[in-house]
């Protein structure tokens with residue numbers, strides 16, 4: 001069907017080199033009529049306010065609106081829209097919830113923004129195989145609500161209630177990755193509309209792999225299950241190149257993800273949250289390293305620095321110690337939990353922790369974690385009217401203490417307002433910097449600080465982005481990270497899949 005349409009649309013609309021001129025707002029009436037013929041007139045908008053809304057995400061990148069916004073209802077319509085844009089040379093920007101942090105939806109060359117949220121079906125749930133297929137309009141919270149009484153859940157949690165397909169597109173992760181992995185380990189298959197309108201199933205249509213049998217009882221093996229529980233690539237398949245892996249993290253530059261097959265996990269039997277404060281950054285990070293080395297299967301381990309704790313106290317009217325603090329969460333059976341808590345308390349106390357609190361009841365736990373969940377807003381409240389910019393480096397855990405201590409010093413020396421919060425169990429941390437959007441000089445200093453931090457992470461064999469992606473701002477750092485041959489290979493892949501350079505132009509490469 002799609003290929004038939006492609007053939008016909010090719011004939012109907014010859015290439016007009018739309019984007020090579022870089023002109024915006026230049027969609028012809030005939031082209032708009034063709035969009036309307038695919039999705040129906042009410043599902044196409046050229047209204048300024050709608051376009052503005054779709055030209056930005058939650059970052060401080062200055063963005064441009066697309067020329068039109070289109071709402072397809074199904075994958076067939078997406079294929080036809082892509083084919084139409086392809087043959088007219090019009091850029092395509094896939095749009096989910098707009099919660100990205102690197103300007104990934106910015107329409108730098110104008111074009112058509114495809115808002116995929118009307119496609120919101122949970123297509124197929126396979127509880128026995130621990131997998132589910134979802135469309136782009138399904139967010140992680142919606143999926144977990146749907147799974148509520150199935151005994152299963154999807155643990156990847158970047159904070160925002162993002163679209164799961166968008167999370168696949170950006171290689172998202174967040175607080176649970178230390179135990180359950182990131183999107184890279186949890187995406188089993190993707191349905192992708194290629195720029196010319198062809199449909200690709202990256203692992204073959206309908207394919208999802210069965211987990212290892214012992215993944216059913218994560219707690220049964222006690223402490224020792226930590227590392228092997230979701231070891232990346234443990235799923236068996238030796239069938240050629242890993243196309244799924246190619247599209248995870250491609251940020252809409254290779255195709256439009258219209259469905260994703262996800263690996264589900266058994267919902268934890270019981271959960272305990274804990275928090276403790278430390279005399280120094282070093283002591284907090286050393287504790288993290290020791291907890292991981294002792295193979296305590298911690299589900300979340302988050303670091304907040306003193307500035308962040310102060311901001312959180314003010315914002316939430318609390319009185320936690322204003323000191324480097326760890327927030328932890330443990331999942332497992334009652335018995336396993338008691339043991340995990342005991343080990344964690346022992347290790348943190350050995351590193352000089354004070355005030356080790358823990359909470360078991362859901363309400364108490366959520367009160368304890370409120371601080372972590374509201375961290376972004378707490379920092380923003382430090383200087384009302386300012387925007388937040390979050391750096392996102394990640395280093396091997398052994399190098400984490402030195403880079404955190406250094407960053408803290410650099411931050412003080414820079415005179416910028418910023419706080420540190422991190423998924424330290426993965427070696428990933430964010431420096432949330434405040435910037436007055438009306439002050440170009442400050443903006444410049446923030447960008448310079450972020451670039452320098454990215455380079456420090458690279459020097460320690462880390463990455464410039466643990467989870468936010470490259471988007472607009474980190475293209476230079478990507479080149480430094482993967483090297484000339486790496487970038488050249490990426491460009492060749494991009495040129496092969498998107499020869500006209502229409503998929504989300506200006507991002508990643």
Ligand SMILES: *[C@@H]1O[C@H](CO)[C@@H](O)[C@H](O)[C@H]1NC(C)=O
Pocket residue numbers: 053054071097098115116117118
């Ligand atoms: C995308 O479309 C959905 C459904 O109509 C809408 O709720 C959402 O606000 C749109 N996104 C933006 C950025 O306007």
Ligand SMILES: *[C@@H]1O[C@H](CO)[C@@H](O)[C@H](O)[C@H]1NC(C)=O
Pocket residue numbers: 183184185186187188232233234235236237238242244245246248
């Ligand atoms: C292929 O990549 C996907 C997504 O990153 C990953 O989940 C899967 O385990 C990989 N498969 C193999 C066989 O390595």
Ligand SMILES: *[C@@H]1O[C@H](CO)[C@@H](O)[C@H](O)[C@H]1NC(C)=O
Pocket residue numbers: 318319320321
């Ligand atoms: C805050 O201070 C009050 C009074 O000193 C105390 O009762 C309460 O436990 C403290 N709360 C926290 C979160 O430390």
